[in-house]
Amino acid sequence: MRERGFRLQPEGSHILPPLKAEATSGGHTRIRGRNQSLTRLEERKRQALKQLQELGVLMHAGHYDYGNGYHGRAYLNPHRLFVHPATIWRLAQDLLDVLPGDLLERTEVVAGPVMGGALLAHTLSGLLDGRRALTHPASSFAPFTYREGTASELVLRDFYARHVAGRRVLLADDVRNTGATFARCAQIVERAGGTVIATVEICDRLEAVVDPGVPNYALAEYEAPENYAVAECPMCRAGEPITTF
Numbered sequence: 001m002r003e004r005g006f007r008l009q010p011e012g013s014h015i016l017p018p019l020k021a022e023a024t025s026g027g028h029t030r031i032r033g034r035n036q037s038l039t040r041l042e043e044r045k046r047q048a049l050k051q052l053q054e055l056g057v058l059m060h061a062g063h064y065d066y067g068n069g070y071h072g073r074a075y076l077n078p079h080r081l082f083v084h085p086a087t088i089w090r091l092a093q094d095l096l097d098v099l100p101g102d103l104l105e106r107t108e109v110v111a112g113p114v115m116g117g118a119l120l121a122h123t124l125s126g127l128l129d130g131r132r133a134l135t136h137p138a139s140s141f142a143p144f145t146y147r148e149g150t151a152s153e154l155v156l157r158d159f160y161a162r163h164v165a166g167r168r169v170l171l172a173d174d175v176r177n178t179g180a181t182f183a184r185c186a187q188i189v190e191r192a193g194g195t196v197i198a199t200v201e202i203c204d205r206l207e208a209v210v211d212p213g214v215p216n217y218a219l220a221e222y223e224a225p226e227n228y229a230v231a232e233c234p235m236c237r238a239g240e241p242i243t244t245f
C-alpha cells in the first residue's frame, strides 16, 4: 500500500509546527477534579509517549527534511505502529484503558480512515468485545477508503454506509493532526444515518483546529517542536547532515 494511505503522511503533514495548546478539546484528561484517576491517566500518557519514542514512532534529535521546504528536529512515523501487529494490539489495549466505561458500552461500530486509522479501528473493535459482557452485541468495524481515482477524498462504501445507519460510531485514527480527517469522517457517518459518539487516536499532536463536536481521547499527546524554513535552518547552517532512516 502506498505511503499516502496513512493519514499522517500526506503532503506537509510531517511538519511539526509550534504547539497550540488551546486547540485541544474534549478529552477527559483535560477535566480537572478527578485527581486520582487523572494522575493515573497522565502517568499512562507519559508511558505511552515514552513507548512511542522507543518504538521509533516519535523520532527526536535528528535533522529531518519534511519535503515541503521545512526542516526540523523531530519526525513522526506511524508506519512503526503497524509493521509489527503486536505493537498496535498492545497500544489499542492501552487506548481502551483511557476511554470512559460508558463509551466502551455504547460503541456499536468502530470506524477509521485507511490505512492507519482503519487498522487501529479494526483492532479496537475486536478488543472491545473482550471488555464487555458476553451477552453484549458484538462490536463491528467500518473503514473509510479513498474514492476511486482520488488519493485524498474519503468515502464509506455502500456496504458500510448501510451498516453504520442507526448505529453509534466511535471514530479512530492513528494520529490527530488538524482534526480535519475526523471532521470529514464524522460528516460521512452522519450522512449515512449513524451517530458519532467520540473520536480516539494513539497520538494527538495538539494542533487540532477542526472539531467534530464530540469528545476526543488520545493515548499520548505530543507537543510538536519548532521547524524551520530551509533557508533559515540552524542545523543546515551548522553543517549537520539530513537524518535518513
Ligand SMILES: [Zn+2]
Pocket: 063, 071, 072, 230, 233, 234, 235, 236, 237
Ligand atoms: Zn536543515
